[in-house]
Amino acid sequence: MRTAIVSTYPPRACGIGAFAADVRAALLGIDGVDRVDKVVILNEPSRPQRPGVVATISQTARGDYVRAARILGRLDVDVVLLQHEYGIFGGVDGDYVLSLVEELSQPLVVTLHTVLSEPTAHQAQVLEALCTQAERVIVMTDTARRLLLAAETCPAEKIRVVPHGAPTVLAQRSAEKATERDGRARFVLSTFGLISEGKGLETVIQALPAVIERHPEVLYVIAGQTHPDIARREGERYRVTLEQAVVDLGLEDHVEFDDRFLSVGDIADLLAATDVFVTPYRGREQISSGALTFGLAAGCGVISTPYLYAEDLLASGAGQLVPFADPPALAEAICRYIDEPETLAAARTEARAIGGRLAWPSVAAATAEVLREAVRLAPRKGRPVVRLAPRLVTMRTDHLLTLVDDVGIVQHANGVIPNRETGYCVDDVARLAVVAVELARRKDETAWTSIAYRALAFLQDATVAGSGMRNFMGYDRRWLDEPHVGDHVGRSIAALGEILSTAWVPAVVGPTRRLLDTIVGTLGTETSLRTAAYAVLGLARVDHDRLQPDALLQLERATIQLADAYESHATDDWHWFEDALSYDNACLPHALIGGGVALGRKDLTETGLEALRWLGDESGLAEGTLRLTGHLGRGRA
Template sequence: MTIRRVLLLGNHTPRQCGIATFTADLADALLTVHPELEVFIAAMDDGHHYAYPERVALTIPQHDPDAYIHAAQAINDLNVDVVCVQHEFGIYGGSAGSYLLTLLRALEAPIITTLHTVLETYSPEQRAVIEELAALSERLVVMSTRALDFLTAQGIPAGKVDFIHHGMPRLAFDRDVEKANLGLAGHEVILTFGLLSPNKGLETAIRALPGVVPGHPHLTYLILGATHPHLREREGEAYREGLVELAASLGVAAHVRFENRFATLDELGRYIAAADIYLTPYLNREQITSGTLAYALGNGKAVVSTPYWHAEELLADGRGVLVPFRDAVTLGQELRDLLDKPARRAELEARARAYGEGMTWPAIGAQYLQVFAETGRAVILTQPQPALPEVTLRHVAALSDGTGVFQHATFTLPNPHEGYTTDDNARALTLAAACPDDPHAPLLARRALTFLHGALGPDGHFRNFMSYDRHWLEARGAENAQARAVRALVTAARTLTDPGLRGAARELLIHAWPAIQSLESPRAQALALMALAEQHHHAGPHAERDELAHRYAANLRRLHAEHATPGWLWFEPYLSYSNAKLPHGLLAYGRVYGRPGDVALALDALRWLEGVQTGPHGSFWPVGNERVYRRGEARPLWDGQPIEVYATVAADLEAYAATGDESWLDLARRAVNWLLGVNPLRQPLLNPESGGCRDGLHRDRVNMNEGAESTLALWQSVADLRAVQATPSAGTLTGD
């Protein structure tokens, strides 16, 4: 694929930080290799004003979550071929920089992410961000092989990760000339450059000088760089002043020179040229990338460093000298030895220069362009759509006995220890009613209806959990079970083909209406709205039930008004389970009761949810059940369950019935495809041999148990989708 337009997302000069410099250098390198390329920059806004160059097309306020939504649309409007993200946790807003993910989810172009920080272990918040970032990105780029090893150990496929060195400019300045220009002719120069902050270990370097200066009286330790802007905001120049005081107290103040500024590339080249030794005495082992180290090594400097991760890799095989962290004595010995032995220093310089040949920015730019082109070609190759299976109830029948449908299974075997539930028997009744031609449907309907009969108490409420020995485990089931049972009876009373069972369902329904009179759970209210809307649609008005429907719909509207924002069009401040039920209930109500405002609100919410549930290449990826998902966090990716598919399919089909827009049918089919293997593991949850559906998708495997909820969710989704495809003009009031 020919790449014509690229957007780089991160920081950009004149902002003073390593990411800003890297982004600017990468943009220049891409244009050096491909002058016809259009390169745009989306720069993060940290609240300061910068005089950006023209190629910075937009800025994104770091701590404004809605700004990330607007930025995604602006980037899509640029119609770029690739978005290349520069990732560092601290430059994006939200917990561990999670606001970035809001933007990336909404992008249309493929994403390549350069990881500037890769850790061996992450905090839970960081791990969640990295997992979703990896899922959203077509490729990840790292700048060390250790980073690649870390990522693969964390479960990211090695084939998704590219190793590309940190680029460096090729500098051509004479050492003696630049020493003279700096007023250091005849001096031996040790250089450290970069933004000053306490983690750079400069105290250790200064403490090493008393062991070096006596034998090298013309030594100058040159510390080049402004104080880190964030540190300067908090403390002013207190840190730098403390270093000056330390040098004075050790009697080496005359040998330490501070250059308190952010050097241009040309200036930096002159300082590097003047150096005899480049020193990085950093304190943090977990530094996977150092641009300053790459610059110095690639330009043939003798390097002494502490053994942080990037230094261990770049300075291996005799390309530099490593000293222990915070060890001023050993550091002084190594510096003294290199200054005493010019031949040893020259040998290090030669090895460093040879290694740096492949690290020049034009070479790095060419490698990035190759990754961009390969990514574009890969995105074009889409996974074929699997065939929609024929519905079979044989595994549901296998999960049943004379009492009803067992709740859980161990692989394909019913698990009697977990007993039965009204929830699953209500689902089974609905599915049996939808599949009258299946040979298992009549007996399944009879058993499920009998179970609901026994679950319905004299107070008009249902019990939910029953043990294998037929003892009820509670006096009254949860609200969802109440609403789901009534919903199933409404459907069965109208659609069961056996007149005796249909009559029994009607009789039970008469006594079951109290079960949904006082619901407080929004999901239970949404389920009740589906039941009330279907009953109103087919049986006509009923004052008491219609008033109940109006009350529940008003509550969903209230919740939406309370919690929805431009970037979070939802009824709650989080997403958890069976999320699509909320807009589905309001949509069914609005369609049947003639409330276009409710229809529009529900469609907007459902469309937003479908966006959240979109993975790479536009595939369905439900919100995982590992935890609830709150606005601004990384999205839970794993432990996705088939019930999320069914909730989505049912809502999409209701949206199609309300609008006639066939894109809703496409979204419903997309959700079913997740169960058929179009998912991150590319493994189907449908077991064609048993006719069951596996219980979920973990990060490393499919849950092989084939319980009732999962199997019923699969086949109800397929049955409803087939029914609408067979009679597309028919109104559907689906859902459990």
């Protein structure tokens, strides 16, 4: 069975990434698991990646999620295991992950690291959509399962409970160091993990003066670096407040900071030297904790606030629960363990028993069985139907309106400021005419109707019967070139044909058709391919009974010109109209398809489709990696 895990990964400092690395290593030790590939979610794309990475996803780049799914689709992967936490994915509540799972062709298993008792409406929608796509959903405790069922985001038959795993080295190292620990002078409390305010470490520091008054041998070790995301936003503000609190309370001899991101070996050494492990977290909703799992696996007595995961794991006596943000209660719990060594010993014994059930070999075996179950339920599917984005962004026209004046649309801008020195051109005004007509039709706004009239007037002024069209006008409203036939003429025909096909304002139909006939009359028999293509795209949109005989002849002539160009240049490995790809390539097959349909020539339509498919392949669409043609073009190999 070949598996792929989608998650954050080391070297990114992230608890879920560390979990994913451990899952992968443990799965590779299970019989029947042949390979475990990695799809890595990055928040720093420049990081070098380690072996086994088949795809990377920039957290905030939605297209990367689709691309990664398509890469997996080309690999011989049997099942995908996705680690889910809202914050590691881009979008609102991490909803970019849906772009990946909807595109997958393999069965999906999701491990949930967060299940909220009161999710927002959108959080619930994201989770429900994720669970709908999954064959199986893994949670780490029965409490998480109950929350998931209560939220009605996942059917019961999909849910499997598999505990958080822990490395076997934790118990081994703790057993090796037991004699040293029992013989030393200090009583060690510790906490490790990425540091943030939600960890509530100040509660322990505030509790220590009362503890040290009775037990001056106590030492509290805070190990771990500030969470990188928080460090980027806030720097080391929280750590500095903790260090200042230590100084203010005179605890310099009783608190140590180790600001490294710890390896498993470092954690094993720390926990082997720990008498009591403390997780004073602030948030009750937490349904998993690698740190607490590791502390129990190392056989430490535990003191914790009553977040959900701690309530589950400590219910059998492996630790004490104290109220949130309650330094006096925490101080009493610490002193109880010191004053009652038999109570601490009993807690450590129970912790070792729980830890034995959490060892990675047994957890990995349970995980592998869930993966096999998913494969049996839903073998690899065919290519999925591509889905549209779930939401369309509302169109903003404020910058467009800034560029539009009483003449047309200014060609260029310096940032958001129109650059009037660049004046106007027919190409841009033709495009403006189409956009303005469509917005006027959809929004029924008189402002856009007025802009559309202005654009049509500009095109009319640029046209010189029998000669072509001028293209460039200065900001002083003087034409800068002589009438000629070029792409701007073809684009004008395309725009006018588009406008006539909408039956927008009846009063405009007559003048627009007359202008179209005049411009078509300037084409002659020799035009560039793209001028011909733009003309075909416009003329093919108009009902034949609205076109003059000359326009119908130009439609046929230009379409045949495209077909002849294809016939002259296409070979077995180069299905194209020219010897090179250059600009606006897609207009050529588009026009041949449209012209073939308008003329009832199925052979021309098929040729256009053949060219379009080839262009898509050349552009990397089948591979999921877009390869654009630059301004210098791209010739035959």
